[in-house]
Amino acid sequence: MINIVNEKKIMRPQLSEKQADLIIKNWLRIMNVSLGWINDFDKIIGKYVTIFFCTLFKYNAKSFQLMRILKGKQQEITSVRFSPDGSKIVSASENKIIQIWNTSSWEKIRTFREHSSGATATFSPDGNHIVSCSYDKTIRLWNVGTGKETLRLQEREELWDATFSPDSKNIISCSTDKTIRLWDVNSGRGIQKLEGHSDEVRSVQYSPDGQIIVSASCDKTIILWNVKSGQKLKQLNGHSQSIVRAIFSPNGKFIVSCSLDKTIRIWDIETGKQVQLLKGHVDFVNDVKYFPDGQIILSCSDDNTIRLWDVESGEEINRLEGHSDRVVCIDISPDGNTIVSGSWDNTIRIWK
Structure with a gap:
């Protein structure tokens, strides 16, 4: 039985501040005729009513409900990611299987079984390729259209994460050997090695402009790197x-x-300071994503829940329940209307 609790309607504002101001002014004019008026009262009340309306409309649009459960031969789902156009999802699992799903029919359209251990996978920004990495110490590049493997890179240690640069020309990976490596997609050549963490590196990502890399590690630190120089x-x-x-x-x-400390934290890149602390999960937090508008954060946890958070206030605004085991991975569609989650209960769930 699916139980969705702490439900608040969310999405982007449906009413602009300009429109809200117009409504408020008309309302104030009516009140003025009916009751008489206090000098500057319209400015005072208008300020607070505007805040109220903007807050109200910020959350008055959509509540996510379970729409579909995808089951297949995958066991213990490790990653789920939408394609850039939202037409596909790629999922990976502990039992070595990577699958591509069509988001219109929710049918499987590709299956890859070449890895010899658990893997994760994600699309390239142009949507033409998938990169996967595995505990089998390989990074593989797949053509989405043909389903063929087009590149294989061998590492020395087990891999945690691999993803593309914004221009799809490079791949960045991280592993249990505490290092981060950059690879040229066309040649398969390693072009840079970043060292600085004192423990396994769990995730890596390029900034939207491709100038900075962020890495997260078991050493409890996050490091920002200059892509060109490789400097911290x-x-x-x-x-x-x-x-x-x-x-x-x-x-x-x-x-x-x-983090495994059960918290989610937001950091200002310019200052390097923590600006928000999100608390609510009661077990390890495994994955986190921004909504496309940057106003809401999505998270999942070993407590079997998916939670949505308001960035500005740091408050939990929605909770999705239904998975019967740890939720390891999540993603949000490019239009912000669909959530996909993957769990060790061997299911992928679609929420709309």
């Missing part, structure tokens, strides 16, 4: 246990991170 720009400290993921906000000005 900043180190962010605050989490008390291993950090599982750190990603950029859509505008590239902030980073959100999640």
Whole structure:
């Protein structure tokens, strides 16, 4: 039985501040005729009514409900990611299987079985390829259209994460050997190695402009790197246990991170300071994503829940329940209307 609690309607504002102001002025005019008026009262009340209306409309649009459960031969789902156009999802699992799903029919359209251990996978920004990495120490590039493997890179240690640069020309990976490596997609050549973490590196991502890399590690730190020079720009400290993921906000000005310390933290890139602490999960937080508008954060946890958070206030605004085991991975569609989640209960769930 699916139970969705703490439900608040969310999405982008449906009414602009200009429109809200117009409504308020008309309302004030009517009140003025009926009751008489106090000098400057319209300015005072208008300010607070505007705040009320903007807050109301910010959350008055959509509540997510379970729409579909996808089941297949995948066991213990490790990653789920939408394609850039939202027409597909790629999922990966502990039992070595990677699958592509059509988001219109929710049918499987590709299956890859070449990895010899658990893997994760994600689309290239142009949507033409998938990169996967595995505990089998390989990174593989797949053509989405043909389903063929087009590149294989061999690492020395087990891999945690791999993703593309914004122009799809490079791949960045991280592994249990504490390093980050950059690869040229066309040649398969390693072009840079970043060293600075003192423990396994769990996640890596390029900034939206491709100039900075963010990495998260079991050493409890987040590091920002200059892509061209390979130099460390900043180190962010605050989490008390291993950090599982750190990603950029859509505008590239902030980073959100999640950790085994059960918290989610938002950081200002320019200052390197923590600006928000999100608490609510009661077990390890495994994945985190920004909504496309950057105003809402999505998270999932070993407590079997998916939660949505307001960036500005830091408050939990929605909770999705239904998975019967740890929720390891999540993503939000490019239009912000569909959530996909993957769990060790061997299911992928679609929420709309």
